[in-house]
Amino acid sequence: MMFDNARIKLTAWYLLIIMAVSIAFSLFIFRVADHEMVRIDRRQQLLRERFKIEMFRRGMLEDYNVPIDIIDLRKRIIFTLSLVNLVIFMIAGGAGYFLAGRTLKPIKDMIDEQSRFISDASHELRTPLTSLRSAMEVHLRDKKLSLAQAKSLIAANIDDVNKLQSLSDALLQLAQYQKPNHSWLVEPLRVDQLVQQAVRRLEILAKKKNINIKNQAENHKMEGNKQGLIDLLVILLDNAVKYSPPNSQIVINSKKTDRSVSVSVKDEGIGIAGKDIPFIFDRFFRSDYSRSKTKATGYGLGLSIAKKITDLHRGTISVDSKPDYGSLFTVRLPVKQSSHKS
Numbered sequence: 001m002m003f004d005n006a007r008i009k010l011t012a013w014y015l016l017i018i019m020a021v022s023i024a025f026s027l028f029i030f031r032v033a034d035h036e037m038v039r040i041d042r043r044q045q046l047l048r049e050r051f052k053i054e055m056f057r058r059g060m061l062e063d064y065n066v067p068i069d070i071i072d073l074r075k076r077i078i079f080t081l082s083l084v085n086l087v088i089f090m091i092a093g094g095a096g097y098f099l100a101g102r103t104l105k106p107i108k109d110m111i112d113e114q115s116r117f118i119s120d121a122s123h124e125l126r127t128p129l130t131s132l133r134s135a136m137e138v139h140l141r142d143k144k145l146s147l148a149q150a151k152s153l154i155a156a157n158i159d160d161v162n163k164l165q166s167l168s169d170a171l172l173q174l175a176q177y178q179k180p181n182h183s184w185l186v187e188p189l190r191v192d193q194l195v196q197q198a199v200r201r202l203e204i205l206a207k208k209k210n211i212n213i214k215n216q217a218e219n220h221k222m223e224g225n226k227q228g229l230i231d232l233l234v235i236l237l238d239n240a241v242k243y244s245p246p247n248s249q250i251v252i253n254s255k256k257t258d259r260s261v262s263v264s265v266k267d268e269g270i271g272i273a274g275k276d277i278p279f280i281f282d283r284f285f286r287s288d289y290s291r292s293k294t295k296a297t298g299y300g301l302g303l304s305i306a307k308k309i310t311d312l313h314r315g316t317i318s319v320d321s322k323p324d325y326g327s328l329f330t331v332r333l334p335v336k337q338s339s340h341k342s
């Protein structure tokens, strides 16, 4: 509705400008033509006078007076110019409406995306908040609540609050990368160093499950946003650890061609069912398989953030996975980043 209103308003502005120019131009043409007609008419009258005198002298008295009909000509010019203006009005109206639609489309898409994001996010926040509140209410009503029970309630609450915090952190991170005028510091980087920093952030988690992270990334040089790329690798590694059984292995590899660098993260985890693969980069998507097979918590935001970061680098992210065997995530990024804001 708002979009349609804006579209009509924008069309009206286009039309106003084009018609103002067109009418001014028509008036100018009319004045020039009128001026010219009057001049020609006057000259012809003069010629006719001379002609008449000549004829008179020769004793011929027929009337050769056929003056041009200025009034009629004027009417015809006005008619033609009005017709031209009408045609311009119609074409400009149609084209304006079309162009206004095209101009506003990205803005509309962005607004739709933002409101979808807000409604998704509030929905996700509501569920844990409701359970948190009802747990507290139930315990509060319990008159015989012991100190030990109260303590265990608080511990459970802290768990919930931690989850909520990680949700809000992920939402903030996603919103930050989703900003339309996200300005982006691009610097020369080394792939092996990026991977090292990401691995360091997951060491403790991996150690808890006795998962070995094998870093085989090489010292390829590339350009990119350091924090963004580390976040991206952390997300892939975090998933690999989360969805892998204890005592397994995660291998990170890198490859370089003239134009691109690819980094892959391979795990021996639960894998992803073929039917779920098209959706794993969607916001809030979590496969039923991973939910039923593991106790891994998450909100389905990681991969959508990873995808956003890859897009900002004009790269691609792909996955190859087989349930119960493992997954291979590959990120391919251009070596050079043309300086851009996206």
Ligand code: ADP
Pocket: 239, 240, 243, 267, 269, 270, 271, 272, 280, 281, 285, 286, 287, 288, 290, 291, 297, 298, 299, 300, 301, 302, 303, 304, 327
């Ligand atoms: P989550 O917070 O649920 O991990 P992600 O967006 O990171 O959210 O991932 C979306 C879904 O993709 C996960 O819920 C899981 O089902 C699947 N997935 C992602 N990475 C892996 C992996 N390495 N192994 C198996 N499944 C994975």
